[in-house]
Amino acid sequence: MKDSILVIGTGFQHFREYALRGLAQRYRVVLVARSPLEWELPYVAEYREADLEDEAAVLAAAEDLAARNRIVGVVTWDEWLVAQAAEIAAQLGVRSMPTGAARSCRDKAMQRARFQEEGVPSARFHLAASVTEAVAAAEEIGYPVVVKPRGQAASIAVTIVHGEAELRETFEAVRGAESPSIGDGLVLVEEFLSGPEVAVDSWVLDGRIEPFSISAKRTDYPPFFEEVAHVVGKVLDSATEAAVRDVVIAANRALGVDRTITHTELMLTPDGPKVVEVNGRLGGDLIPRLAEIAIPGLSIGGVLGAVATGREPDPIPEPDRLVGIRFLYPGADLTFDDIELPAALADEPWVHEVRRVSEPGTELRLPPRQFLGRAGYVIATGADIAEIDARLLALADSTTVLGEPLSV
Missing domain, CATH: 3.30.470.20 (ATP-grasp fold, B domain)
Incomplete structure (x- = not known):
């Protein structure tokens, strides 16, 4: 059997191909994937399909691959699979992320508690099961406070509130945006940093x-x-x-x-x-x-x-060098068609890449109706941060996100 690294989930091509490519250039990769392979095919020696939300199915697929390959490492770059990947590595007897650490990485309240215990500088916090508890927590911490889901990523539904009225309006929306991996209904209320x-x-x-x-x-x-x-x-x-x-x-x-x-x-x-x-x-x-x-x-x-x-x-x-990325959003909710950047600007030597990431026909809405509703991105280089910020903003302002308007 050949030494292999087991990858669980690959994510979207535009955002994760570089990682899989770099891994495959140095290691033999076997994969548990959500669906038949497409862009991943050149990088993968062997794979199995499984519903990635079904841990038993993923474990069965991983065990099947382990029976045919010597698994010497288990990785995932999917936020939702971090704890699952650690559990599967333990089941396979492969040293990897400790399961307790993986669970802490998926629960921001568990992290806050560990930081408090170990003296790591962080925000003061409370967990709230109801809006009444949230109001009491905010009054103790002091406004403004940040209200957030504990298991989400990319700052989804993270909200700053400046007073009790805002908190009462926000609490249920934040709780409703929680990851399915957090099932106790508790919301994190923490100090605004x-x-x-x-x-x-x-x-x-x-x-x-x-x-x-x-x-x-x-x-x-x-x-x-x-x-x-x-x-x-x-x-x-x-x-x-x-x-x-x-x-x-x-x-x-x-x-x-x-x-x-x-x-x-x-x-x-x-x-x-x-x-x-x-x-x-x-x-x-x-x-x-x-x-x-x-x-x-x-x-x-x-x-x-x-x-x-x-x-x-x-x-x-x-x-x-310095390099920056800025994501392209529509000016208003729409059914996406394409992005359009003036050719003269696209040809500037400091423009590294301009890419569409949503498929035509995708509905894109602005927060809070949708988070991460991105049409594409631009990447630019520059001499300093101020120059890169200015260049990225110029690219974003000059790019037209095309589509048909949606009713709110």
Whole structure:
């Protein structure tokens, strides 16, 4: 039998092909997939289909692959499958993410409790089973507060509220947006952390935590925190970067994560960096792909495969450029047709990529009617963050999202 890495789920091609490609260039990949393979075929040695929401079916598929291949690592970059992948690795007897750590990565309240116990700077919080409890929690913490689902990703339904009336209007909508993996109906009410937001990608192996990429996040559509842009590279001064690294290492250690790449989100508050959350998988929104562009020779798939199989990755250089992404949204709700960018702008040397990510005929709505209702994205480089922000905004403003208007 051949040594193989088991991948559970692949995600959307536009957002995850770079990771599967990089992994397959260095390791033999076997896969449990939701449907027959299409774009994944060149990268996969063997696969089985299973309903990824049915853990028993996924385990059966994984066991079938394990009977024919020597599984030496188990990975997923799908947020919803992090805990399941850890459980399956344990069932197969493959060292991977500890199951307790994986569950903590899927529940923001569990993370907050661990950070509190271990002295990791984070937000004060309470869990609320009712709007009455939420109001009491907010009064204790002090307005404004952030109300959020505990098991969602990409800031879906995360809402800032400034007073009791707003909280009463918001509470049930936030609870209704919860991930099916959280079934107790409890909503997280937490301290509002003010300041710029950054995210740090780190590889973790046998207790060693190595941050290697930092991104600056841009959000929009208040009172929500829809993630609309990111800039990757040397985005912090040396002193701030050192402080951020220390907090990231402490947060990952507190949760006990292992044998993966994590994505840690932090707020740079006036009191120093504080953790928003730790994700037990690759960052989304193509942030790791931006890191590949910014850091010479970096292969995210290669790093992930190394730590998943218990090998220390090759040294990762410092970034030598800045690169940013901005997502394209319609101006109003519509049935999507295409995106249109002036040719002269598209040909600028600093434009790295412009891509449509929604299929024609897709209904796209703006928050809160839909989160992540994106038509496409643009990627640009620049000399500094201000220049990249300006270029990304110019690209977004000049791009027309075409389609037929929808009634609200």
